[in-house]
Structure formats: structure tokens, C-alpha cells
Amino acid sequence: MSDRRNYRNRRSRDRRSVERRHSYDERTPRDEYSMSEEADQSVSSDGRMRRRKRSKIEKFNFQMQANLLLAFGVVIVLLLILIGVLIKINIKDGSRYAKKVLNQQSYTSAEIPFKRGDITDRNGIVMATSIKVYNLAIDPWYVLNNQDSSKKKYKDAVIDVLVDYFGLDKEEVTNEIEEKGNSRYYILKENVDTELVNGYEEYVKKYQKKNKRTVKGIWFDEEYERRYPLDKVASSVIGFTYDKNMGNWGIEGQYNSTLNGSTGRSFGYYDSELNLERTVKNAEDGNTVVSTIDSMLQKIVENHIDRFNADTGAKNVAVVIANPNNCEILAMASSNGMYDLNNPRDLSFMYSDEEIQAMSSDEKLKILNSVWRNYCISDSYEPGSTYKSFVIAAGLEEGLLKGDETFYCDGKEVVVEGTKPIKCAKRAGHGLITLEQSLMFSCNDALMAIGKMLGRERFAQYQNVFGFGHKTGIDLMGEGTGIVYDESGLNPIELATSSFGQGLNVTMVQMIAAFSSVVNGGYYYEPHVVKQILNSSGAVVEDKEPVLVKKVVSQKTSDMLLTFLKATVEEGTAKHAKVEGYSIGGKTGTAQKLPRGDRKYLVSFIGVAPCENPQMIIYSIVDEPNVDNQAQSRYAQELAANIMKDVFPLMDISQKMELISIIMILTEVIIQMILYQPRNLRNLLQLKHLNHRKHLLLMMVMKKSMNLIHLIRKYRKI
Numbered sequence: 011m012s013d014r015r016n017y018r019n020r021r022s023r024d025r026r027s028v029e030r031r032h033s034y035d036e037r038t039p040r041d042e043y044s045m046s047e048e049a050d051q052s053v054s055s056d057g058r059m060r061r062r063k064r065s066k067i068e069k070f071n072f073q074m075q076a077n078l079l080l081a082f083g084v085v086i087v088l089l090l091i092l093i094g095v096l097i098k099i100n101i102k103d104g105s106r107y108a109k110k111v112l113n114q115q116s117y118t119s120a121e122i123p124f125k126r127g128d129i130t131d132r133n134g135i136v137m138a139t140s141i142k143v144y145n146l147a148i149d150p151w152y153v154l155n156n157q158d159s160s161k162k163k164y165k166d167a168v169i170d171v172l173v174d175y176f177g178l179d180k181e182e183v184t185n186e187i188e189e190k191g192n193s194r195y196y197i198l199k200e201n202v203d204t205e206l207v208n209g210y211e212e213y214v215k216k217y218q219k220k221n222k223r224t225v226k227g228i229w230f231d232e233e234y235e236r237r238y239p240l241d242k243v244a245s246s247v248i249g250f251t252y253d254k255n256m257g258n259w260g261i262e263g264q265y266n267s268t269l270n271g272s273t274g275r276s277f278g279y280y281d282s283e284l285n286l287e288r289t290v291k292n293a294e295d296g297n298t299v300v301s302t303i304d305s306m307l308q309k310i311v312e313n314h315i316d317r318f319n320a321d322t323g324a325k326n327v328a329v330v331i332a333n334p335n336n337c338e339i340l341a342m343a344s345s346n347g348m349y350d351l352n353n354p355r356d357l358s359f360m361y362s363d364e365e366i367q368a369m370s371s372d373e374k375l376k377i378l379n380s381v382w383r384n385y386c387i388s389d390s391y392e393p394g395s396t397y398k399s400f401v402i403a404a405g406l407e408e409g410l411l412k413g414d415e416t417f418y419c420d421g422k423e424v425v426v427e428g429t430k431p432i433k434c435a436k437r438a439g440h441g442l443i444t445l446e447q448s449l450m451f452s453c454n455d456a457l458m459a460i461g462k463m464l465g466r467e468r469f470a471q472y473q474n475v476f477g478f479g480h481k482t483g484i485d486l487m488g489e490g491t492g493i494v495y496d497e498s499g500l501n502p503i504e505l506a507t508s509s510f511g512q513g514l515n516v517t518m519v520q521m522i523a524a525f526s527s528v529v530n531g532g533y534y535y536e537p538h539v540v541k542q543i544l545n546s547s548g549a550v551v552e553d554k555e556p557v558l559v560k561k562v563v564s565q566k567t568s569d570m571l572l573t574f575l576k577a578t579v580e581e582g583t584a585k586h587a588k589v590e591g592y593s594i595g596g597k598t599g600t601a602q603k604l605p606r607g608d609r610k611y612l613v614s615f616i617g618v619a620p621c622e623n624p625q626m627i628i629y630s631i632v633d634e635p636n637v638d639n640q641a642q643s644r645y646a647q648e649l650a651a652n653i654m655k656d657v658f659p660l661m662d663i664s665q666k667m668e669l670i671s672i673i674m675i676l677t678e679v680i681i682q683m684i685l686y687q688p689r690n691l692r693n694l695l696q697l698k699h700l701n702h703r704k705h706l707l708l709m710m711v712m713k714k715s716m717n718l719i720h721l722i723r724k725y726r727k728i
């Protein structure tokens with residue numbers, strides 16, 4: 011249709027220019043003559059010209075002035091009328107005229123949409139993609155007002171095709187075309203099947219041949235539609251789009267410009283032979299974002315959250331799994347934010363139809379925003395005893411603790427003379443306990459003593475070092491900072507309660523980053539959800555290297571804390587997190603929510619596995635479990651244990667060191683000895699290519715072997 015339209019326009023323009031050329035040709039001789047006459051005058055007699063001017067002024071009498079004034083007045087009035095008309099046109103019909111002007115241009119220009127890049131999980135499984143869809147478009151004005159060479163209107167043939175090929179209703183489609191009779195562009199049907207699009211040209215050819223008619227004025231508009239093949243999986247990490255390519259929340263929002271490409275354009279114009287020439291500037295497709303998320307792990311986590319909610323239920327349940335060695339987030343979910351990405355405004359997973367219908371649009375938007383926000387990075391809460399790990403790490407790092415200290419817990423501590431004593435979880439007191447036991451049994455009394463040893467300055471300093479009170483810098487929108495006391499706020503009471511994780515607020519992602527650093531040898535990495543950017547043909551554009559922010563504690567501190575965490579799961583308060591056959595460390599938290607009198611709790615567990623060579627950390631939170639006695643961290647522990655059971659085999663987390671593993675490590679040591687030839691035992695233990703866990707294990711194996719040799723010698727003597 012545009013071809014025909016442009017042809018018409020071109021013809022009228024050509025006609026106009028021919029007319030102009032014609033009149034110019036007619037005018038030329040006369041104009042040339044008059045010009046030469048004037049030139050003669052000016053050159054030949056200056057004096058005469060001056061005289062003529064003077065006589066003109068003399069003749070410019072009152073009558074002429076009046077005429078001039080009248081003419082001037084008429085021109086002004088006409089101008090005012092013209093301005094008025096223009097303003098009226100602009101206000102009333104501006105857009106209509108703009109469209110008409112566009113219609114009369116002699117070239118065509120059409121947008122070519124780009125494909126927004128995919129979001130994949132760490133293994134390349136597509137979590138968000140854009141697929142091409144076709145809309146059936148028509149030019150109603152052209153179809154109604156034009157006819158083919160045999161003088162048959164296009165309308166009848168077009169309606170035939172729309173009914174027979176696209177299956178549209180004859181009466182409806184006829185009405186629609188007539189109603190839109192002045193329009194040059196109208197979408198009759200969205201999302202036409204690709205098969206219909208592909209077969210269209212052939213069908214039309216046959217139809218035209220058979221019926222001796224021409225079909226014109228129908229075409230397909232291409233566009234892309236965002237789809238999420240895994241529906242609700244990782245919804246709060248992925249986010250969604252609106253208005254086609256505007257990312258909202260999650261990776262879609264954070265990496266919006268990376269995912270978007272640039273729109274192309276096709277230009278068409280008519281050459282002197284009236285052939286349509288086309289130039290095309292291709293669209294540039296967007297880049298693919300590879301997430302650190304493992305969709306398998308994510309699904310397992312979400313299934314367990316669903317199961318927990320079905321069995322017990324809670325106000326909210328949230329879980330994060332990360333790699334402590336670089337702080338890549340492997341799975342992240344909270345029960346309040348597991349919505350269908352293909353239908354992000356659907357609240358039916360939380361509310362009944364009646365409830366949804368009763369909502370005002372403001373109410374609904376408020377609820378939607380609470381669903382879309384990512385609890386794991388945005389919301390802060392009181393952590394409780396999981397925080398003790400960091401206080402003990404600070405004490406060890408400062409050399410205030412060596413590991414062999416003992417504390418006496420009598421069940422309470424009067425921090426400031428004349429104030430109420432602050433109680434330990436065990437009211438009767440833990441008695442005399444070691445440093446390790448203070449973590450294992452989660453003793454508040456011992457931790458208050460450690461907090462006091464650190465003092466307000468160092469305590470505040472370590473809170474800062476571990477990143478509490480600050481954003482971690484995770485590559486997602488809407489991160490919270492939590493709230494901690496600064497040095498001036500850490501008066502004796504606040505220092506005492508902060509030491510066991512009360513009176514301060516943290517986010518899950520802060521805990522993940524800080525816990526990673528204390529179990530990985532002291533390296534604080536920026537948590538992140540994206541690991542790579544690929545271009546549309548799959549080549550790597552950018553590797554997102556893990557960002558090492560700082561060294562927070564020494565290897566020695568980290569190693570010692572790991573042994574404490576392991577003991578806490580083996581024999582301490584985190585026994586419910588045990589998974590048979592695996593080496594797990596961790597710490598529980600049971601935080602009473604404000605106001606304290608309501609007896610509402612947020613219980614949690616943060617764990618690491620395997621302790622000898624940490625490969626994953628898991629953090630689970632159950633906010634107000636649906637039970638009478640909420641103050642039981644076992645809800646969070648069991649949830650974590652159930653998830654770990656399912657994910658360990660997938661993550662290649664090795665089981666406890668059995669004979670086979672020891673043989674494998676010894677083989678590795680022997681290979682390294684051959685390769686690097688250490689001169690003595692000391693050098694052997696410093697082999698660069700063995701990590702610290704394997705060193706520990708190697709030392710353990712050697713110690714055991716020495717004992718064995720010792721025993722054999724003893725036996726021989728006997």
C-alpha cells in the first residue's frame with residue numbers, strides 16, 4: 011500500500027515541479043530584459059536616478075499614504091486571521107495533519123525491532139528470552155478507496171483472505187475496516203501463528219491466480235515479546251519488563267541497557283524510474299546476561315520453601331545459597347516474592363478472586379510492590395545469635411581470644427549497675443564453658459564478655475569491616491543497609507546486646523557476604539548475581555570477575571571459626587542441620603521480634619559445607635513460623651538440612667573424608683611432590699597448589715601415620 015501511496019505522491023510532486031519549471035521558462039526573457047534595463051540606468055546616469063527618487067517622494071502624497079495604510083491594515087488583519095486558523099488547526103487537528111503530512115512523503119521508513127538479550131542461568135538454561143511475534147496489520151483507507159487493474163475494489167479480496175485464511179469473522183472484520191476507514195494503519199490481530207505468516211505469500215499467489223484479483227493492503231508487523239520459560243523460578247532475581255523493553259526489578263532492571271539492543275530502520279524511496287529503492291539499517295540485538303544462579307538449585311530451594319509453607323507455614327520464608335569463595339549467589343528466594351514472571355500482576359497465588367476484586371488499585375499496587383521487592387536484599391531484621399560468629403571472629407583476629415579461654419555463665423549479667431540483668435538463653439546458666447562451647451551452646455553471657463573485651467571502638471570497627479550498616483553492592487536494585495550502632499551509640503547495654511545479635515538490623519545479603527569472608531580464609535567479596543555478558547551470537551563480551559573488596563580476618567581465625575561452627579552442628583544447638591555423611595558447620599539464630607511482649611520470632615540458620623573445603627553456604631530464615639512456640643531455630647535448620655540433602659549431590663560436595671578421599675589427596679600430594687620437588691617437609695606443607703583445607707588434611711593424615719608408625723614400633727618392641 012505504501013508503494014502505491016508514494017507513487018501517487020511522487021506523481022503529484024513531479025507535476026508541481028514540472029509546472030514550476032514551465033513558468034520559470036516563460037518568465038526568464040522578460041525578467042532578464044528588465045534587469046538589464048535597471049543596470050543600464052544605474053551605470054549610465056547616477057544623477058538622473060537621484061532626481062527620479064526625489065520626484066517620487068514629492069508625489070508620495072496623503073492619498074498614497076492612506077492607501078498604503080489601508081493595504082498595510084488589510085495585510086495585518088489577514089495575517090491575524092491566518093495565525094488564528096493555524097492555532098486552531100494545531101490545537102484541534104495537529105496530530106491528524108501531522109499524519110497526513112507523513113502520508114504524503116515520498117519515502118517510507120519503518121522501524122525494525124531489536125531482540126532483547128536473554129537471561130540464562132550459570133549453565134546456559136534460558137530464564138528470560140524474547141520471541142518474535144507477528145501482528146496482522148491493514149491499511150483500511152487504501153483497501154476501501156482503491157481498486158485493481160480490473161476495476162475491482164481491494165476491499166472484497168482483502169476480506170475474502172482475512173476470513174478464509176486467517177479465520178476472522180466476516181461481519182466483524184467488515185465493520186472494523188469500515189469504522190477505521192480513515193486510518194492508514196490498523197492492527198487486526200495480534201500474535202498471528204508463525205505458520206500462517208510463513209504460508210501467507212503462497213496462499214495469496216494461489217488466490218490471486220484463481221480469482222483473477224489482487225490482494226493489497228495487508229502486511230505483518232514484527233515485534234518481540236518477553237517470555238520466562240521457567241515461570242516463577244528466581245522471580246525476585248530475574249525481574250520482568252513492561253512496555254516491551256523496560257526492565258523492572260531484578261536483573262531485567264539492573265542490566266536493562268545491556269539487555270537492550272538498538273532499533274534498526276528500513277528506508278525506501280523512489281528512483282527516477284519510479285522503482286522502490288530500499289536501504290536497511292539492521293537492528294542490533296541486545297546482549298545476553300549469564301547469571302550466577304543455578305536454576306536447578308533455585309528450583310530445589312523454592313520447592314522446599316513451598317513444602318515448608320504447606321506443612322508449617324510462616325509470615326515469610328527465605329533462603330540464599332552462595333559460593334563463599336567468590337560470593338556468587340547460586341539461589342535466592344523468599345516465599346512472599348515467588349510470583350509468575352509471565353504474569354507479574356497476577357496475585358491469585360496469594361489472594362482469592364473476591365479479595366482481589368475488593369482491592370482498590372492503590373492497594374493492589376502496594377501489594378504488588380511488596381511481592382516484587384527482593385526480601386533477601388531489601389529487608390532488614392534482627393539477626394540474633396548467627397551474629398555471634400562475627401563477634402568471636404573479631405575477638406580472635408584482635409588476639410583477645412586464643413581459642414583456649416573459658417567463660418563462666420550464670421545465666422545472666424548485670425551490665426550497668428542498677429539496670430535489669432541481661433539473660434542468657436539458658437536461664438540456669440551454662441556454667442564453665444570454653445570459647446568453642448560459647449558458640450556451640452550460643453551463650454549470651456560469654457558473648458557479652460567478649461563484646462566487653464573488644465570495647466565500643468573495636469566492636470564498631472569490626473561491624474564496619476564485615477559490612478554491616480552498608481550496602482554490599484550486589485548487582486540488584488533496591489538493596490537495604492540495615493541499622494547498627496556506631497561507636498558513639500555502643501554504650502555498655504547496646505554493646506552487650508549487639509554482641510549476641512540483638513538491637514541491630516541486617517539484610518540477608520550482608521550476612522551472606524560477611525559469613526563467606528569468615529569461612530573462606532578472610533576474603534570479603536562483593537556478592538553478585540551476574541557472571542558474564544555475551545553478545546547476540548554467543549561470544550563473550552565481558553567476564554564479571556569476582557570483586558575482592560578486602561581481607562577481613564586471617565586464615566588462622568577463619569580456620570578456628572570453622573572448627574567451632576562444625577562443632578555447633580555436630581554437638582551444639584545446630585544439630586537439626588546435620589546431614590548424615592557430610593561435614594557441615596553453622597550457627598543458629600532465634601531473634602525475638604519487637605515488641606518483645608508479642609512472643610513473635612524470626613528463626614534462622616547459616617551454614618557452610620564441607621568444613622574442610624567450603625564450597626557452599628546456605629542461609630535460611632523463617633519469619634514467625636505458624637506454631638505456638640515460635641522460638642525454635644530448628645524450623646530454619648530443618649529447612650536448610652532438607653535443601654542441603656538435595657543440593658549436595660548436584661554441587662559435587664564431597665562426603666566426609668573416607669579412605670578413598672584420603673588416597674586421592676595423597677595421590678595429589680605425590681604428583682605435586684614430583685612436579686615441584688620440595689626439599690623437606692616444611693616445603694611440602696607450603697606447596698602452592700594445595701589449598702589450606704588440604705594442608706590441614708594432609709597434616710592430619712601425617713599425624714595419624716606417625717601414630718601408626720609409633721604403634722607398630724611399640725608393638726615390635728613388645
Ligand SMILES: [Zn+2]
Nearest residue numbers: 419434440453
Ligand atoms: Zn550462657
